[in-house]
Amino acid sequence: MSKTMASRLITALLFVASFVLALPAASHAKSDGRVIYDRNCVTCHGQTGKPDPSSPIVKALGVVPADFTDPLFNSREPGDDWKMVIKYGGAALGLAQQMPAHEAVLSDEDIEAVTRYIKSMADTRAHPPGEMNLFLPIRTKKAFPEDEVVYRGRFTDQDGDNSQKHVLEIEKRVGKAGQVILELVHESDNDVSELAEAEVGYKHALSFSNSHILSAAAVWAIPVEAEGDGELQTYLAYGKVLSDSWIFQSSLRLKFPFEDASDGEAELAGIMHWVHSPWPRRAYPALEITATNPFRSSNGDLEWTAMPQVRIGLTRGGHVALNLGVEFPLSGQAWDNRIYVTLLWDFADGSFFQGW
Ligand code: HEC
Structure with missing residues (x-):
């Protein structure tokens, strides 16, 4: 096998290997807001973002979370404030402590993605952000x-x-x-x-x-x-x-x-x-x-x-x-x-x- 053939083969192998190695990393890096929401938030905040006050979990909370599908509410809270609430929990920002901190379970990218997802739950185009x-x-x-x-x-x-x-x-x-x-x-x-x-x-x-x-x-x-x-x-x-x-x-x-x-x-x-x-x-x-x-x-x-x-x-x-x-x-x-x-x-x- 000539030297150039060997180096070509190695290059090709590295090329394939880089794909195999990169694939799981790439799919992990892309956080899906909906998946994160369904897994972590839905029990308290409701499937669509409108909490169900008659659900036993929401009743047990003693506080009904605000309705993310209401365009006035959804638009008036800055996304960056929501990221802080999601990361550090309600109590850290003066809200109810029933809103848990997610610092230990969600990465900053996950929090970014889930914030974008809850922001998309209402059509807020007519409301100043x-x-x-x-x-x-x-x-x-x-x-x-x-x-x-x-x-x-x-x-x-x-x-x-x-x-x-x-x-x-x-x-x-x-x-x-x-x-x-x-x-x-x-x-x-x-x-x-x-x-x-x-x-x-x-x-x-x-x-x-x-x-x-x-x-x-x-x-x-x-x-x-x-x-x-x-x-x-x-x-x-x-x-x-x-x-x-x-x-x-x-x-x-x-x-x-x-x-x-x-x-x-x-x-x-x-x-x-x-x-x-x-x-x-x-x-x-x-x-x-x-x-x-x-x-x-x-x-x-x-x-x-x-x-x-x-x-x-x-x-x-x-x-x-x-x-x-x-x-x-x-x-x-x-x-x-x-x-x-x-x-x-x-x-x-x-x-x-x-x-x-
Ligand atoms: C155990 C129930 C529970 C879970 C789980 C939960 N929340 Fe909450 N969340 C609450 C409650 C209750 C409030 C209302 C706090 C208040 O108004 O004082 C709240 C408030 C919030 C707010 C602040 C809204 C505002 O008033 O500005 C955001 C944003 C939020 N939650 C996002 C999320 C996201 C995203 C998740 C999942 C990653 C999540 N929450 C999981 C109960 C929960």
């Missing part, structure tokens, strides 16, 4: 339609128009991509302290994917104790996931006072958050910049501010969170700084007292 429910900034408007109660405090020296404010916001989802807004604004400065205005509005997500969202909103501010006829505010809000660890949000807001619309102003705001961990109960720093321009003024009057801030998840699932920030004037404004405290409760994810 929960991935776009980005952190709430201080001034930049959020694009995602939410079920949330938010308190915002702005603490200042209360001198002149540098008023101190307490705002209570109730946001409620309506339809597939809409949200109504109700706000009460209390203001105080050196002269007055009053329930200044109530605001009602509507926000709608116009365009979204797994990495961006664009919404438009209109808000009517009605004076309660404050003077004047109120104003109309409109805004566009945009959110974008830039990478695994950076998210960007921006909004353009226009305010038109009813007495004289030319007294209004335009405000552009933007923020970058550093998302350094998949765990919600962490501190996430961000830098926010705003530019405000009264309609009447020339560009020279553009007022800039910078707001370093931090989002702190308080509950294990992060559905109650705090945001603390300081605003610094960058354009020689008459005030030194303003301190902001925001407390938010995402009530779709559980009661205020759950998961601490």
Whole structure:
């Protein structure tokens, strides 16, 4: 046998051997979400993803798992949050401990595959995905339609128009991509302290994917104790996931006072958050910049501010969170700084007292 024939034979044998050896490995590597689900999840979550409350197992659990076939529920929870729940169990993320951890029985690829499978159990194309429910900034408007109660405090020296404010916001989802807004604004400065205005509005997500969202909103501010006829505010809000660890949000807001619309102003705001961990109960720093321009003024009057801030998840699932920030004037404004405290409760994810 010549040398070349021998080497050809060896090459051919190696070629065949590589197939034989690779086959079981290849079929093992490809995780099948449905198979994993049927094996590990179906007893509690039901064949289709809709749990059967009359089944003895579900009855024994004492908690009925949520319905994966409901498009609103299925869309609003980010897939990455579900992967955490599946891997580490309900209790780790502030949910019921009856949801077991699968860290020991499923690989990360299996968890990825089963998450994709349960995400496919509802047609969610008309609903903005929960991935776009980005952190709430201080001034930049959020694009995602939410079920949330938010308190915002702005603490200042209360001198002149540098008023101190307490705002209570109730946001409620309506339809597939809409949200109504109700706000009460209390203001105080050196002269007055009053329930200044109530605001009602509507926000709608116009365009979204797994990495961006664009919404438009209109808000009517009605004076309660404050003077004047109120104003109309409109805004566009945009959110974008830039990478695994950076998210960007921006909004353009226009305010038109009813007495004289030319007294209004335009405000552009933007923020970058550093998302350094998949765990919600962490501190996430961000830098926010705003530019405000009264309609009447020339560009020279553009007022800039910078707001370093931090989002702190308080509950294990992060559905109650705090945001603390300081605003610094960058354009020689008459005030030194303003301190902001925001407390938010995402009530779709559980009661205020759950998961601490
Ligand atoms: C022993 C019963 C049981 C098994 C088995 C089980 N789950 Fe659960 N799961 C639950 C319960 C109960 C909840 C509800 C927790 C809550 O709402 O507090 C839950 C919650 C969840 C959630 C969170 C939904 C939300 O509210 O955001 C996901 C995702 C999930 N399960 C996926 C799975 C997957 C995937 C499997 C299989 C790999 C699985 N579960 C196996 C009982 C179970």
